[in-house]
Amino acid sequence: MVGGAVAVTGADTALSRLVDPSRKWYNNKRLLALNGWIVLLLITSSTNGYDGSMMNGLQSLPQWTSYFNNPSGSRLGLLNAIQNIGSLAAYPFAPYVSDGIGRRGAVFLGACLMCAAVAIQTASQSVGMFIGARFLIGFGLGFASNAAPMLVSEVSYPTYRAPLTSLYNSLWYSGAIIAAWSTYGTFKLPSTWAWRIPSLLQGIPSILQVFLIWFVPESPRWLVSKGKDQQALRTLAYYHADGNEEDPLVQYEYEEIRAAIDFDRTVAANVGYKSFFITPGNRRRVRIIVAIAFFSQWSGNGLVSYYLNKVFDNIGITNPTTQLLINGILQIWNLFWAVLASFMVDKAGRRFLFLTAAGGALVWWVCQTICVALFAQHGSPDAAHAVIAFIFLFYAFYDLAFTPLIVSYTVEILPYSLRAKGFNIFNFTISLALIFNQYVNPVALDALKWKYYIVYCCWVAFEFVFLWLYVVETKNLTLEETAAIFDGTDATGHIAQAGVLEVSEVREDASEKGSNSAYSPRAEYKA
Template identity: 70%
Template sequence: MAVGAVANTGSTGYSRLIDPNRKWYNNRRLIVLNFWICLLLITSSTNGYDGSMMNGLQSLTQWSDYFHKPRGGKLGLLNAIQNIGSLAAYPFAPYFSDGIGRRYTILMGAVIMIIATTIQTASQSVGMFIGARFLIGFGVTFAANSAPMLVTEISYPSYRAPLTSTYNSLWYLGSIIAAWTTFGSFKINNTWAWRIPSALQALPSVFQVALIWFVPESPRWLVSKGREEQALKVLAYYHANGNAEDPLVKHEFEEIKAAIELDRTVTANVGWKSLISKPGNRRRMRIIIAIAFFSQWSGNGLASYYLNRILDDINITDPTIQLLINGILQIWNLAWALLASGFVDRLGRRLLFMMSAVGMFLFFSAQTICFAVHSEMGTKSAANALIAFIFLFYAAYDLAFTPLIVAYTVEILPYPIRAKGFNVFNFTISVALIFNQYVNPIALDNIGWKYYIVYVCWIAFECVFLYFYVVETKGLTLEETAVIFDGDDAKEQLAHAAGIKEDDEKGSNSSVHAAELSEKI
């Protein structure tokens, strides 16, 4: 999106049941489980690789000359076509995730991406290159729809939030590999300068095709398909060393069953209309769609896809220097994103979102000023300061909008609408990206630094929206989080799962749990 041990703040329901001596580094089955989760996490690296590779290829004269120096709208299409391919797959991805399961949907997406990157590497024309990138986007949508949900649904409870946050953070792992691959292939004086980076884009998918067979399927998906015995075995094997009578496993299993059963009986319609049919779901979708747009419309799309254009505008035109800055920036981003992932359960979601938005506003405003000063006066110091503020801006962005957007989205969506709601999130990101990738180079060509003012105003709006609408979900299970959005219906579900009963004669642990949860919320 490697995080160390996380302080076991746990969740209200699980923290009292988790063995404090069972850590990710001293329990063989947790080590194995986290290895399989790492295989899922690298799905995000494929997307990160693509963005950074396209940034690097634009600095390669071998690529630019081969495709006749694309500029403006044509360059925008070359970048945007991958997300146009994603749009084509969105109507189908959630049905595959819920129908054939998380694992096989990831497998299908990985196979498509391997085929697509082979075509991209062998491209003989710009049309062939564009077609291959469309197919890459189509395939990655299936894998990216299922992978983070599977991470969330199989993770050990005390590591769920940081691991899911790490998913999107590993976008930068792909970026780093792509940035330094293009830097290393720069001196190859033929088309292999860009064909080698194109071929390496398939590497995460190759690993997934080879190893996905060993990854456990989601217990929630298994229960939804009536395969409860298999779901219990998965939970017991990985969360309690095979002990199906472990209190944690029994609690997880009963909570999952109760949540899915309630949704079957109370929510008859779990189609697309269900995303807006209830007030709680409308609240979820408002937040999800907003943070999806914010993650791409915060000015980050400028440096992510057109860093070489920005560097050209401030008279840093040496391709070696451009590639070097791109490579260092990706390492910087990964470090900050992983650091933030490790603090998700300590600082909470709301605080990280606010710190990120305010920091982006300050540093992007500073970028705008530096760009304006350099454009009007041509001062070298303004150009150097602009580069520094790009790095600081990304440090702020990576506090929340890299690690949290996926983790927060999947944890506030209840199981029956999780695949569809997450699909809307990904769809929104693709729409926002297509706008960025197609419009940004045209705007930079025509109005230069003044285009930055648009993003300054937009980030200010983001700060206000996040302050009023983002709710804290720190320390809650996936089922408990529903209480915040759905109120009494979700409380009944949670009470049923925990076995809460009105009993004046006996004070039960379940009652204590309910009281703790109500106070926390």
């Protein structure tokens, strides 16, 4: 699927030869600080994960269901879907905010909105107030979730970019774990604080971001796009080379960023949404981005993520304590596999992880379908227990790609000029898929029972075929090199002409200046 000079391995890329292998995040103070600020961005995803798991848990709390008059059917679907409807309302504005006031400004705006929304949600006195608060949470999340993963990808040290960006969506489960165990812990409280406390805890990531976001470095790519070249160079040098602006790695990154953005301005000047459909490379991007966004929500996981209590009810597990306990353990299991996969992306490769995830998910979903059918027909407790086991096995494979890779892969295949808008298309698609799931799943599950599982068996099989045909391998490439895979030699040729340093040139400069000079790639690398 990839041809020409662009299709190179990590060992052959220019950037990989400039990175000092002895410089690790744990032995360099500035890398340690950078990764600490990146964690502040990663927890944006925790807010989203918290929401899904909290709503799952609240449905098992008698204190919540009775307070809101036992919501079911379309009302229950609305309570779950309204957060994503709020995100949809923000998406028309999110990319312009991210590109206009910067990645940090967009995260700050989103965090402020979510803090206000959480306060309203916690103080809710009616179902309308609760729904309105959840809409505002989604609206704020629309801004923060557009900017945060892009900033992670654009400021990360090269060797850590892919794992850290993959961790973004993996930390969805960190929020889910806190929510699951919070609802489990408050289950026995006799008052409305059984659900108000979990509602209040949802604001923690946003509160941290409101107070700390301005300490996070701004994206060098955004700075260059706004004509702040020297500030971009200083940012790269400070975090990637201990302040040495003439370090070969920093010079390579800086020149590549400048050349790529110059290409976008001169050759690809049309950066509106129409540009996604006027070139073959952009059409390939949109096809992949829309597909993996739908796949991440339509692989059967939507049943368990938002309606686990209904799944358990259908297999005879109706005790709220048991449901909450299994939900809490499942989130820890999910986090383990998602984080493991995040650190495998540059070793195993994106294509391998996508295909393994889809293939394994299909196998275990089929097994789950068979056992749900057996329980429905014979009421076998063994079949019910097997369903639980297969849910865990299904998620072990699902989490290999559909949790860590969907965000990082989307961000890395988009050029800078289209990154905010392309990522907005991704988020918009996910919200549409979620809204559909959250409305349809409870209704379809009530109407079709176990037969509804067959729909997902067929769909996941289709996902595997699509991924086999269209997913392009991008491991160990820079953001600019990855974009060139889709745009061909025109982009790479322009970047080369614009002055991106070849590795041989950088090394010649370093050798001429001497090993102890500022040009030496190891001169300023100290623990």
